[in-house]
Amino acid sequence: MTEPAGPAESDAELTEQNVLDCCASKVFAQLVIAGVGATCKHNLKSVFIHARELWWNQTPISGWLEAFAAHPRIGDMNELRARFGTSAASSREEQAQAAEGASDEVLQELARKNEEYFEKFKFIFIICATGSSAVRMLDELKRRCLNSPVEELMTAAAEQMKITEIRMRRLFISKGWPLDHDGAAAPAASAASRAGVRTAPGPGRGPSGRAAAQAAPSGAPERPPITTHVLDIAAGRPAARVKVHLHIHAPGSGLHRSEPGTGNGAVWELLADSETGQDGRCTDLLPAGYPVEGVYRLTFGTARYQAHATLDGAPAQTGVAETLHKAEAFFPQASVMFRVERGQHYHVPLTWSPFGYSTYRGS
Known part of the structure; x- marks a missing residue:
């Protein structure tokens, strides 16, 4: 009897390169592969639990900074226009959000505040900005520029972990591996995590x-x-x-x-x-x-x-x-x-x- 075709050998288990594609910290990737047992490697929930603990409690600060450095540094006007301009956005949703506030004035202020941020903290501004607009990112950047260096390092590390979870979830989906995830700390929440402040009235x-x-889903209580x-x-x-x-x-x-x-x-x-x-x-x-x-x-x-x-x-x-x-x-x-x-x-x-x-x- 012929056995059904299985996944390619390279897709058979979670590899160090898989983790590096999600978070460019080599020490973190090595810790994840060493710390996640073979029986858990296709269980996204288990991988998340182990990865979070390893990121916060065993990855050195140098490993965090290595991951930060792999992100493009925001500050160049052409790069900002490519990211947020409606003519070059990679999805309709991003186009709509970018058109909401990506004026030249906003982009110039975003570039200026990013330079100010880098001068203060000596690492680039890390934010889980999937689906975010330039205006909303600027609001968050201004707030975080007021942090102390220690506080901001922890904040940036939290943002990096959210980015890692989003990428890891995409990896599992692309490989066809089961998510086996109850949504308790769902990456979907992180995917919209930095869409910015709400515009509804309030003090x-x-x-x-x-x-x-995080809009209420259809049929959800108000x-x-x-x-x-x-x-x-x-x-x-x-x-x-x-x-x-x-x-x-x-x-x-x-x-x-x-x-x-x-x-x-x-x-x-x-x-x-x-x-x-x-x-x-x-x-x-x-x-x-x-x-x-x-x-x-x-x-x-x-x-x-x-x-x-x-x-x-x-x-x-x-x-x-x-x-x-x-x-x-x-x-x-x-x-x-x-x-x-x-x-x-x-x-x-x-x-x-x-x-x-x-x-x-x-x-």
Whole structure:
């Protein structure tokens, strides 16, 4: 009986060159091939789990920089026009997004900020920009230019890992290997991860990073998956204009698998920043239908609120509250870390006073 034809020998297993095509760090590629067992090499989910841990905990900084250096350096006007100009975009989607804001002024500013970025950090700007426009990339570039060198190195490494996952998924599809992936941290989310800030009305920038442009799928509920509100229990009223930042734990970073985000080297990616409204609520952090489950962190700018909040309109019995509000902030920030599962709504409020705060899962 004739055996059915199998894949070519070169396609029979994941190779070092396959990994290098996804991430141009030789040490990382060697670690992946050595660390991923033969039985896992055609299981994308297992490869992702091992690759993330190896990238964050075993690949040296020199390996990260090697991967960064393989990307083209943005800054040349002709290259920018080729990337973002409508006449040379490689897909209709990219053409539409590029036409949205790829003016000469935007491209010139993008080139200038890239030079500024390189002068500060000494490596090129890395961003998972699949489907992004020049305008949205510029917004992210401006934000990241304000980072410290250490913070930006970690941010660039997180972007590189997202790029690697997208390429690895494409590799598995091209080889016909099973994805065997439950979507818990789906590369599809990373593919749109840097489409930029949302333009819907709201007090803050709205989603950035992985959360950007994650539109609700057809038939999905309109309710955003993560919302919050802040109650000032010293003044007895909602806390307005409190700055709110939402981060997600980068899978594989940190040393304690049972407690994601708590180990040494844990990396947190900024998804969105906003602020509470007059009712103390913040509901524009993520778009409805945002699909990625994981471990999240809400950080509230309590010191800024305490320094600038007034007690006008608060209940009459606020003498003690007024004294407390004038005190130096004991909690410069209040942070809450929690786990999110796909398809659920999480309302995570903060009840705050100058010397204490608490939280719970609301409805």
